Amino acid sequence: MASLNGSAHTLKPAQALAESTRRFPGESTQYRSARNALLAEEIELRRHIERVAALRRALPPGGELPRDYRFDGENGAATLTQMFGDHDTLITYNWMFGPKRERPCPMCTSLLSALDGEMPDILQRVAFAVIARGPIERLVAFKKERGWRYLRVYSSGSNSFNRDYANEDPDAGDNPAFNVFTRSGGTLRHFWGDEMGPQTADPGQDPRGAPDPMPLWAMLDLTPGGRGTDWYPKLEYAASRV
Template identity: 25%
Template sequence: MDNYHNPQVVSRSEWLAARRQLLLHEKALTHQRDELSKARRALPWVRVDQDFSFEGPQGRMSLADLFAGRSQLLVYHFMFADGWDEGCGGCSFLADHFDGANLHLAHHDVSLVAVSRAPFAEFQGFKQRMGWKFPWVSSHGSHFNQAFGVSVSDDGNSQYNYEPYSGEETELPGLSVFYRDADGTIFHTYSSYARGLDILVGAYNFLDLMPKGRNEEGTMDWVRHHDRYEGASDTSHCCHD
């Protein structure tokens, strides 16, 4: 795992030499990420011919409505099924990052919307508890979650993340991206699941800079709903006695 338990302590000049060597790797990764993003944008598109129905604060909505007048739509498939009292802890961790990003995305031709399979009324209390403002709608009664690979059956014939799925969960996380042409035609351009969702987790980018790294035994095993951390009601997190 990480080597922070036994760090090598060196002189400043030795550290600078090692840091410059690491910088070469960092720059290479940045260029690789740019190439990966370019390849992602170059994926072929699929026309969305199915009619999907959602429920939002003003009632029934279409997939086109989720764009809110913009040409690009990012849907986060939030794990919250019928009968649940609260959302998935991991999805909630990701969702804690949405409102800050959405302040900017909404002004750059992108709509960010969370979609869950539970009826709309069932997650309103949880959304209020979490203090979130981003759009969050229900796909209850629609085939949307199944069509985009996040609601799966337990019959052994399902796929998740483009591979056969044999897990016990029937609700799973993911993101899907859509484009709406000027004539109203909608295309599915990209979907990602599992570790592919790390790109949405800003907190992980901070942790990856730290000596202990992510410091977890299993993915997100330390994460809690943000109101359940010890001292969560204390707003003075640092720099105060």
């Protein structure tokens, strides 16, 4: 049994659903057999993602925030409460662009560039804020350089938000982190934060959450070469490679 949108359904075995009638030009019987076996695993993966999402939604109330953090925003000071706007849910992303960095983390930047394009849709449902410890002037300057139109950036250089919710040592490097907060009445609570990283990584794999939020890796995972082991996104590429 599985619960989808609050309703219980008896699911057909993935193997039965995976008997695809599709055929691509020139495919062999060996290819079709292997592809259907893979399809069954893809169906099971989708179902597992749904189960994990349901477990996440069913979490008990998280801890109340110790304070209403105050940030430097693009239009002046802003509290975490103000970041919610008209929504009752706020997603934050800790961008690795602290005061010791000359340029931001390329991986974070690749992810945020993808999310900027999705932001008009995301903001229909929840609020979203990008937080970094670097000075707000540098964050805004890079946002303009990158052409981000919808992401809202805030500097946490004057508060303990990164230490409290990104497990970050201010004297060390930056940590990326997703967090979700809720607001009910005047009470702010932490709902969920990613806790996967180097300590949970499997051998030979980069540390990452599940599901992986980066469209870049999702696309490369569809290809024969996969993610590879010697390539990462950059902030800039030669014009001939674009």
